[in-house]
Amino acid sequence: MALGKWEHSTGPPGKRLPGCGWHRDEKKLDIAPRGDDENGDNVMILHVDMDAFYASVEERDQPTLRGQPVIVGGSAEKRGVVAAANYVVRSFGVHSAMPTSTALKLCPHAVLMPVRMSHYAEISRSLHEIFFRYTPLVEPLALDEAFLDVSGSGRLFGSPEKMAREVKKAIHDELGLVASVGVAPNKFLAKLASDLEKPDGLVVIARENVQEVLDPLPVGRIWGVGKATGKTFERLGIHTIGELRECSPGDLESRFGKMGDQIWSLAHGIDTRPVIPDREAKSISNETTFATDIEDMEILESWLMELTEQVSRRLRRSGMRARTVQIKVRYDDFDTFTRSISLSDPTTSTQEIWRSAATMLKERLPERPLCIRLLGVGVSNLQQQGSVQGELFDDPDQESRLDEVTDEIEDRFGRGAVNRASSTMRTTNRKPEPGSENFGNPDG
Numbered sequence: 496m497a498l499g500k501w502e503h504s505t506g507p508p509g510k511r512l513p514g515c516g517w518h519r520d521e522k523k524l525d526i527a528p529r530g531d532d533e534n535g536d537n538v539m540i541l542h543v544d545m546d547a548f549y550a551s552v553e554e555r556d557q558p559t560l561r562g563q564p565v566i567v568g569g570s571a572e573k574r575g576v577v578a579a580a581n582y583v584v585r586s587f588g589v590h591s592a593m594p595t596s597t598a599l600k601l602c603p604h605a606v607l608m609p610v611r612m613s614h615y616a617e618i619s620r621s622l623h624e625i626f627f628r629y630t631p632l633v634e635p636l637a638l639d640e641a642f643l644d645v646s647g648s649g650r651l652f653g654s655p656e657k658m659a660r661e662v663k664k665a666i667h668d669e670l671g672l673v674a675s676v677g678v679a680p681n682k683f684l685a686k687l688a689s690d691l692e693k694p695d696g697l698v699v700i701a702r703e704n705v706q707e708v709l710d711p712l713p714v715g716r717i718w719g720v721g722k723a724t725g726k727t728f729e730r731l732g733i734h735t736i737g738e739l740r741e742c743s744p745g746d747l748e749s750r751f752g753k754m755g756d757q758i759w760s761l762a763h764g765i766d767t768r769p770v771i772p773d774r775e776a777k778s779i780s781n782e783t784t785f786a787t788d789i790e791d792m793e794i795l796e797s798w799l800m801e802l803t804e805q806v807s808r809r810l811r812r813s814g815m816r817a818r819t820v821q822i823k824v825r826y827d828d829f830d831t832f833t834r835s836i837s838l839s840d841p842t843t844s845t846q847e848i849w850r851s852a853a854t855m856l857k858e859r860l861p862e863r864p865l866c867i868r869l870l871g872v873g874v875s876n877l878q879q880q881g882s883v884q885g886e887l888f889d890d891p892d893q894e895s896r897l898d899e900v901t902d903e904i905e906d907r908f909g910r911g912a913v914n915r916a917s918s919t920m921r922t923t924n925r926k927p928e929p930g931s932e933n934f935g936n937p938d939g
């Protein structure tokens with residue numbers, strides 16, 4: 496489950512950073528502030544997730560592809576991977592992040608389409624416009640996936656279920672695409688719900704039905720229960736969330752440490768993490784899990800560049816600057832390392848974040864064979880742009896001007912419209928095409 500992304504540190508709901516307005520339409524949307532009920536009794540969250548996003552976009556744009564097995568990804572000759580697989584090709588066992596060569600062995604007559612990231616990014620922007628009609632509290636998880644806190648939107652738009660239907664309809668009518676939506680009292684359940692009836696799903700988990708829905712599901716549905724934890728449960732004869740719920744918090748804690756507490760809460764449908772728009776986040780990060788572990792530093796570096804661009808772009812859009820840059824690396828044996836660098840001055844510059852991230856990747860990992868399962872980049876220690884003393888009077892440096900211009904052009908013409916001269920990774924070294932969680936589960 497992709498919920499295991501880096502968690503944003505969470506502040507108390509309802510508290511906003513001083514001077515931080517809503518994203519847009521703040522005057523038009525008369526939304527009750529979040530956190531108006533202390534117990535979270537009225538919180539309702541939508542999780543919207545596009546179905547087989549990149550592949551569906553290609554099918555939409557080229558109707559002759561409909562009904563055919565479609566893979567969006569890099570070429571087999573260049574060690575490409577599957578970025579997205581439509582539902583037809585999935586029946587052959589093809590899934591995202593699989594090497595394209597393997598996918599084509601499973602389904603030799605599949606149509607392979609190249610990844611058009613800037614095109615998907617543009618559609619993603621239209622998608623966000625739809626979300627923002629209903630609430631300013633939109634937390635993007637990926638290009639094709641977001642949480643919407645609609646707790647305060649009921650007076651204007653009706654029930655959360657009605658909003659979910661309208662969002663799905665708008666996506667269908669305006670973008671010609673299909674989304675699955677989960678509606679639930681918290682993030683964990685909303686994300687779970689959106690996945691239950693994919694594709695074209697709409698699942699509402701009402702407060703009173705939480706256990707009824709959760710109990711029959713396998714324990715692996717709980718965020719944080721991965722392969723290793725799953726095996727432990729298997730040994731204990733615990734297969735479903737219902738069976739897991741019989742365990743006391745103490746049992747789980749003695750077996751799984753701090754994680755046990757979280758597992759217990761989620762098994763009981765409890766998740767207090769608020770929806771945090773980038774504008775209010777304490778940290779911004781993207782990470783990706785590779786289907787095949789990566790042993791090649793150059794390939795890893797090009798992924799790092801892609802993640803860095805995503806994160807720094809989100810950072811600039813949020814109106815914040817970052818003082819700390821982190822990377823996260825998980826090896827094939829699940830050993831996970833995070834490294835961070837504090838900058839002397841807070842930044843929004845892609846190049847500056849990249850320099851720190853690349854230094855950590857190349858110089859600060861433990862001495863052991865490179866075999867990487869997951870890679871992440873994050874920024875934290877955020878402060879509002881303009882709060883740096885003297886900054887208003889200083890000329891922005893060349894790099895940040897370059898970023899601004901790049902963002903502006905890419906907002907108009909799509910990502911990738913500008914080829915950063917300094918982005919040597921791109922020109923010297925094609926990476927496997929992205930097909931990862933940080934771009935969403937474009938597959939899901």
Ligand SMILES: [Mg+2]
Binds near residue numbers: 548640936
């Ligand atoms: Mg998806």
